[in-house]
Amino acid sequence: MKRAGPYLTLAAAAVLGGGLLVTNTLTGLNRDANTAGTATAPASPGASTVVNFPQDADYVTEIATDSRPITLSLTVTGVKAVGYACDGASVENWMRGAAEAGRMVLKGNNSQLEGTLVGDALKGTLTLGERTYDFLAPPVQPPAGLYLAQTANGRDSWIVGPDGSVTGVRRAPDGSTSPAPDLAPNARKVDGDDDDF
Template identity: 35%
Template sequence: MRKTTRSLLAAVGATMAFGTLSGCTSTSTTDTTTPAQPAPETTSVVAFPATARYMADMAAPDGKTMTIGVSVDGAEVAAYACNGIDDEAWFFGNQTDGAIDLKSRFRDTLAADFDGTDLVGTVRMNDVDYTFTAASVSGVAGMYTAESDGVRASWVVRPDGTATGVQFSGFAEGNRDFDPFHLDEFSDFDVRNNVRNKRNLSPAGPIEFLPDGRPQASINGVSVTPTLVTGTFRLG
């Protein structure tokens, strides 16, 4: 009787052990779950409108206000920044996927991105950084320039018609070793200290608009009709 009981218990134990082993084997062979992979990062590109103008006033550390205007036409960009007294910078080039990265003839820099509404960036002039958020403008607002007898006046006009402008009247003595139109071979230091700071700059005269929107101004007493600067505009 005891032998029969021991045999029965041994058989039951073997059956339970086999069932447990079979269950473990089944679980390991059917577990095909893989760790979730992170979603790939995506970069959102915001394209400029086909044609647009932007402007902003920027606070300067010295208390002066630097004003910037930017015009975009397709891929082409023109920009102008000035403080209305004694400093200015022109920028020309192209935008790529809503981003602008330009350098002026006198080694100032402009970097900005279009966020779908505004143009946000930094302009560096004479080793000073000015940050800005430039809103889209229309009507008379934008950049204008005019020339008379070798003197150029340029303005950034706000939507209310007020303007900030600078007049460029050539170069002072002391930069005879530098051709201001061929500066590629010179360092940034040389350009800034031997050409940029030799410019004769002064406040531009007022710019006004006729009832039909046409601009008018004068340079050294000579009447001129300023040109609205578009993204395709380039200085000679």
């Protein structure tokens, strides 16, 4: 039997190799066409995950002013929040509003608060009358928070700080204000959905 010459062998190898190359190229093109449009788009550079408030949370901070410092307490229950700012002498402001998707907007008598969760703390601005203050309020654990008691002498309100300090104001039935007495044993904790003030 006669063997094929070397030229014939090389030609056969060239034809086979060319066929494989064409097949691989076409397969790759088909694969690219089939997967076009199915790739996941990269996340936009500024995208961030929304952080929700805990179901129940309290935040307390002190704000420096030109006169007496103002103590601020914020309490959240579900998607509602209550804020109370006082100087422990005569200034006090109650606010209420929504706390959703990591953002809080509260309004009261001649006062407003806007805050956003940054980490686990609440950062924002408090407006009392014509003045606006920046604040950063960390979360606190009980017994810290906001307390209230209705008495014959009026309404007593207290903010208990994380160090156990107490700041409060009494509002008499005639609307006048004065420093609150010591935290009363019957004082109740204020929740974010309260409206008893």
